[in-house]
Amino acid sequence: MTSTTSAFVPAPATPYQGDIARYWDGEARPVNLRLGDVDGLYHHHYGIGEVDHTALGDPQDSEAEKKLVAELHRLESAQAELLLDHLGDIGRDDTLIDAGCGRGGTSVMAHQRFGCTVEGVTLSAKQAEFGNRRAQELGIDDHVRAQVCNMLTMPFETGQAQGSWNNESSMYVDLHDLFAEHSRVLAVGGRYVTITGCWNPRYGQPSKWVSQINAHFECNIHSRREYLRAMADNRLVPQAVIDLTPDTLPYWKLRATSSLVTGIEDAFVNAYEDGSFQYVLIAADRV
Ligand SMILES: C[S@@+](CC[C@H](N)C(=O)[O-])C[C@H]1O[C@@H](n2cnc3c(N)ncnc32)[C@H](O)[C@@H]1O
Numbered sequence: 083m084t085s086t087t088s089a090f091v092p093a094p095a096t097p098y099q100g101d102i103a104r105y106w107d108g109e110a111r112p113v114n115l116r117l118g119d120v121d122g123l124y125h126h127h128y129g130i131g132e133v134d135h136t137a138l139g140d141p142q143d144s145e146a147e148k149k150l151v152a153e154l155h156r157l158e159s160a161q162a163e164l165l166l167d168h169l170g171d172i173g174r175d176d177t178l179i180d181a182g183c184g185r186g187g188t189s190v191m192a193h194q195r196f197g198c199t200v201e202g203v204t205l206s207a208k209q210a211e212f213g214n215r216r217a218q219e220l221g222i223d224d225h226v227r228a229q230v231c232n233m234l235t236m237p238f239e240t241g242q243a244q245g246s247w248n249n250e251s252s253m254y255v256d257l258h259d260l261f262a263e264h265s266r267v268l269a270v271g272g273r274y275v276t277i278t279g280c281w282n283p284r285y286g287q288p289s290k291w292v293s294q295i296n297a298h299f300e301c302n303i304h305s306r307r308e309y310l311r312a313m314a315d316n317r318l319v320p321q322a323v324i325d326l327t328p329d330t331l332p333y334w335k336l337r338a339t340s341s342l343v344t345g346i347e348d349a350f351v352n353a354y355e356d357g358s359f360q361y362v363l364i365a366a367d368r369v
């Protein structure tokens with residue numbers, strides 16, 4: 083497989099997808115770039131796990147901000163490691179699909195862990211170029227590639243992939259359309275994994291905090307019920323459903339203390355704490 087740095091850019095399938103492509107083409111928030119600069123893995127997802135206060139050290143220390151950035155990044159990479167833990171046995175000859183791959187951090191980690199091929203798709207030409215450039219710099223562009231395309235109609239063969247995932251990218255699409263497409267590209271016996279924020283049906287309807295997050299990112303957060311129903315309708319049978327809400331709260335509380343805040347931190351903390359919103363991992367077998 084060879085990759086190029088200038089991506090072919092198809093016309094967006096809908097005006098909404100055009101808006102999302104423009105959003106990510108123009109995104110350059112320090113909270114993402116400075117964290118990625120720590121070790122060259124660029125993520126657009128959030129963190130999980132306990133904060134290591136020893137690593138943070140004294141807040142008055144001149145290196146305090148740098149240590150905080152490194153700690154937030156460690157928690158974001160821990161999130162991607164957990165997602166990869168749920169893909170099952172992946173061999174070097176297998177292909178994985180990173181649907182809504184962003185700048186490609188999770189794709190690189192998957193290749194580094196399994197030695198396999200990873201195909202990423204994103205609506206953003208800038209993100210695809212960024213991811214392909216990183217893969218070239220790492221000398222893994224024969225195994226890791228990003229393409230500009232709609233994850234609802236991916237340019238992959240039926241049954242081609244042993245595993246596929248959405249890492250915080252499923253809130254931009256209709257879930258029935260999304261899972262029909264994952265089900266098509268996955269081999270029978272393959273594994274699908276998502277980590278996502280979803281609204282909690284026990285709360286009743288999307289809370290004001292969930293609406294604020296939707297407006298902030300121009301996305302459409304689905305309910306936990308919609309995920310399970312759309313999977314069941316598309317031959318994806320949950321093997322694990324893990325509520326990561328308690329695991330992601332320390333990340334948000336730490337991020338809220340940093341100089342890299344974006345203004346959405348309180349909405350996430352409030353939504354998680356009032357029970358209207360959950361951070362979940364769902365791993366499903368393609369049967
Ligand atoms: C929040 S970012 C997550 C990026 C990445 N998964 C990560 O963990 O770093 C959302 C991503 O979803 C992508 N996306 C949204 N709708 C899409 C669609 N219909 N087809 C392909 N990618 C899409 C965006 O282009 C963006 O890369």
Ligand SMILES: CC(C)=CCC/C(C)=C/COP(=O)(O)OP(=O)(O)O
Nearest residue numbers: 111113114125126127250278279299
């Ligand atoms: C859990 C939910 C609802 C996620 C919405 C999707 C999203 C924008 C994820 C993080 O992206 P980012 O890393 O670019 O965002 P930020 O700049 O806030 O770190």
Ligand SMILES: [Mg+2]
Nearest residue numbers: 113114126127
């Ligand atoms: Mg981020």
